[in-house]
Amino acid sequence: MSEPILSLRGVNKSFGPVHVLHDIDFTVRAGEVTALVGDNGAGKSTLVKCIAGIHPVDSGEILFDGKPVHIHGPRDAAALGIEVVYQDLALADNLDVVQNMFLGRERLSGFLLDEAEMELAARRTLASLSVRTVKSVRTPVSSLSGGQRQTVAIAKAVLWDSKVVLLDEPTAALGVAQTRQVLDLVRRLAEQGLGVVLISHNMNDVLEVSDRIATLYLGRMAAELPTRELNHSQVVELITAGRSGDLGLARPDVVTI
Amino acid sequence: MKATAEAPEAELAPQAVPRRSGVRRALDAIGVQNVSLLIALVALVALIGSKHSEFFLLSNIEVIGTAIAVMGLLAIVETVVILLGGLDISVGSAAGLGSVVSAMVFTHSGATLGILAALGVGLLAGLVNGVVIVYGRVNPVVATLATLAAYKGVAQLVSNGRAQGYTGTDAAFVFIARGAIAGIPTLIWILAIVALIAHLVLRYTDLGRNIYAIGGNDTAARLAGININRYILAVYAIAGVVATLAGVLITARTGSGQPVSGSEGLELQAVTAAALGGCALQGGRGTIAGTMLAVIMLGVLDNGIILFGVNPFWQNVARGALLVIAVVIMQLRSGERRVGMPT
Ligand SMILES: Nc1ncnc2c1ncn2[C@@H]1O[C@H](COP(=O)(O)OP(=O)(O)OP(=O)(O)O)[C@@H](O)[C@H]1O
Ligand SMILES: [Mg+2]
Numbered sequence: 001m002s003e004p005i006l007s008l009r010g011v012n013k014s015f016g017p018v019h020v021l022h023d024i025d026f027t028v029r030a031g032e033v034t035a036l037v038g039d040n041g042a043g044k045s046t047l048v049k050c051i052a053g054i055h056p057v058d059s060g061e062i063l064f065d066g067k068p069v070h071i072h073g074p075r076d077a078a079a080l081g082i083e084v085v086y087q088d089l090a091l092a093d094n095l096d097v098v099q100n101m102f103l104g105r106e107r108l109s110g111f112l113l114d115e116a117e118m119e120l121a122a123r124r125t126l127a128s129l130s131v132r133t134v135k136s137v138r139t140p141v142s143s144l145s146g147g148q149r150q151t152v153a154i155a156k157a158v159l160w161d162s163k164v165v166l167l168d169e170p171t172a173a174l175g176v177a178q179t180r181q182v183l184d185l186v187r188r189l190a191e192q193g194l195g196v197v198l199i200s201h202n203m204n205d206v207l208e209v210s211d212r213i214a215t216l217y218l219g220r221m222a223a224e225l226p227t228r229e230l231n232h233s234q235v236v237e238l239i240t241a242g243r244s245g246d247l248g249l250a251r252p253d254v255v256t257i
Numbered sequence: 258m259k260a261t262a263e264a265p266e267a268e269l270a271p272q273a274v275p276r277r278s279g280v281r282r283a284l285d286a287i288g289v290q291n292v293s294l295l296i297a298l299v300a301l302v303a304l305i306g307s308k309h310s311e312f313f314l315l316s317n318i319e320v321i322g323t324a325i326a327v328m329g330l331l332a333i334v335e336t337v338v339i340l341l342g343g344l345d346i347s348v349g350s351a352a353g354l355g356s357v358v359s360a361m362v363f364t365h366s367g368a369t370l371g372i373l374a375a376l377g378v379g380l381l382a383g384l385v386n387g388v389v390i391v392y393g394r395v396n397p398v399v400a401t402l403a404t405l406a407a408y409k410g411v412a413q414l415v416s417n418g419r420a421q422g423y424t425g426t427d428a429a430f431v432f433i434a435r436g437a438i439a440g441i442p443t444l445i446w447i448l449a450i451v452a453l454i455a456h457l458v459l460r461y462t463d464l465g466r467n468i469y470a471i472g473g474n475d476t477a478a479r480l481a482g483i484n485i486n487r488y489i490l491a492v493y494a495i496a497g498v499v500a501t502l503a504g505v506l507i508t509a510r511t512g513s514g515q516p517v518s519g520s521e522g523l524e525l526q527a528v529t530a531a532a533l534g535g536c537a538l539q540g541g542r543g544t545i546a547g548t549m550l551a552v553i554m555l556g557v558l559d560n561g562i563i564l565f566g567v568n569p570f571w572q573n574v575a576r577g578a579l580l581v582i583a584v585v586i587m588q589l590r591s592g593e594r595r596v597g598m599p600t
């Protein structure tokens with residue numbers, strides 16, 4: 001088991017009266033894929049957005065490389081090496097692949113955009129991930145398929161020497177072959193030594209690709225266990241009931257949002 | 258950039274940035290939309306020139322150039338605002354306000370202060386638009402519809418609704434209106450310089466890239482850490498400044514500050530030029546080159562209507578028709594969905 005690169009301790013988050021995250025402990029390890037699962041509305045996306053600095057946490061600590069950090073926005077997260085691929089693909093349709101990959105962080109020479117340098121870096125990153133589906137890095141993103149767009153979004157996340165990549169349902173809208181490609185890509189990120197968090201509703205994908213599985217149940221961390229110690233029905237039970245045998249929350253029946 | 262269409266790993270070598278063929282690159286640089294505009298412009302010029310050879314006189318071309326300067330400035334900033342995903346229909350009123358302010362302050366304190374005061378008022382007017390949109394969370398069309406009325410009212414209030422000052426004998430205003438540098442009228446210089454700056458910033462800097470990004474997908478832009486509010490405030494502020502600069506040109510050309518008569522309806526012409534030039538009104542698509550081609554085309558059209566001796570009220574009809582045709586062609590080509598069709 002490798003070192004934790006990112007860990008959350010006792011994180012709470014409310015939206016007005018709605019308490020969405022309750023005392024969340026969560027650990028991401030370098031070189032591993034940690035799956036984050038849970039029913040609709042369990043708080044997975046919210047947790048990711050807290051880590052990304054989109055939502056400030058109400059209480060609790062975030063440790064990066066063992067040191068407490070304060071993340072106040074996407075730029076802070078990016079500066080630490082945390083990248084997020086959002087559920088609702090955050091790509092600009094009117095821009096091409098390179099322009100999207102460098103969005104908000106364009107490389108300049110002097111005052112001017114360094115297009116050649118950016119194009120080169122984009123192609124190098126796609127090649128390092130063995131991406132073959134994106135033919136030209138100057139295609140507008142609007143003309144790409146769902147899988148290609150997802151690939152670009154993931155490649156964008158690793159372009160920055162990132163240490164942790166969080167993927168929110170990257171395969172939700174994809175067909176069989178394209179899901180395969182994205183899952184392979186996810187595995188490759190971990191092999192490159194990144195800490196990867198994968199949110200997915202597909203248990204087969206989760207069991208196949210992850211090293212650990214963290215289950216959220218109504219905003220609480222029900223269990224965080226190595227994948228090899230779990231089977232399909234245990235994960236499903238943890239998701240739907242917060243408990244499976246002696247795994248999970250002690251009294252899930254008294255848990256309310 | 259079709260030449261890059263090979264497997265990425267095959268082109269890993271750092272020196273392998275592919276060069277595109279000359280024709281291809283020229284086409285890419287001009288853009289398809291602009292090519293069709295160019296063709297339409299050539300056809301229009303041929304039509305007018307075949308009946309009225311005086312169209313090609315240098316003096317007539319200068320007339321067209323100086324006539325489009327005011328509207329051209331507004332069209333340029335309108336383009337930037339539209340690229341950002343907004344719209345500013347207060348630019349015409351702001352120009353009128355700039356015109357009276359420049360003339361009134363000129364009467365008291367001279368041309369330099371008059372012009373600076375106008376630009377200062379423009380900055381303020383633009384910032385007000387931006388603040389209402391960003392912090393009041395008001396739709397840009399509604400916000401600037403309100404300030405369209407408000408700025409016009411302010412211009413009428415400070416001027417009592419009458420033309421102000423007389424700048425016709427002032428060297429600076431005369432130079433702006435009728436002077437020339439290297440044989441080219443000052444008005445055309447001003448338009449060309451503003452257009453060039455806008456083009457360079459949009460095409461070659463990260464500021465321009467971020468403006469396109471915000472117009473294309475503001476959520477993506479925000480998640481990428483771009484400070485969208487700052488961009489909106491800055492772009493509307495610049496639109497205000499350039500609108501009042503156009504107002505200064507109105508003052509110079511007419512010899513006095515005009516609260517309304519020189520600027521009314523200019524906002525519609527500016528939006529027309531931007532749309533005709535290929536700006537998508539939902540933001541993120543369009544170029545300064547396209548807008549400038551459309552501005553020239555509208556100028557040539559107006560000029561042709563005068564040369565042919567057609568009732569000038571047809572100008573508005575012709576402009577409107579041109580806009581509809583341009584937008585229809587654009588929508589059809591971009592495969593825009595029919596109303597209610599799922600994507
Ligand atoms: N900005 C917000 N304001 C108020 N409530 C919110 C906000 N974002 C999320 N919530 C609430 O927080 C809860 C968790 O939502 P979240 O999107 O994190 O769920 P999720 O686990 O990602 O679900 P899904 O699998 O459907 O994506 C939901 O009850 C949701 O209504
Ligand atoms: Mg979600």
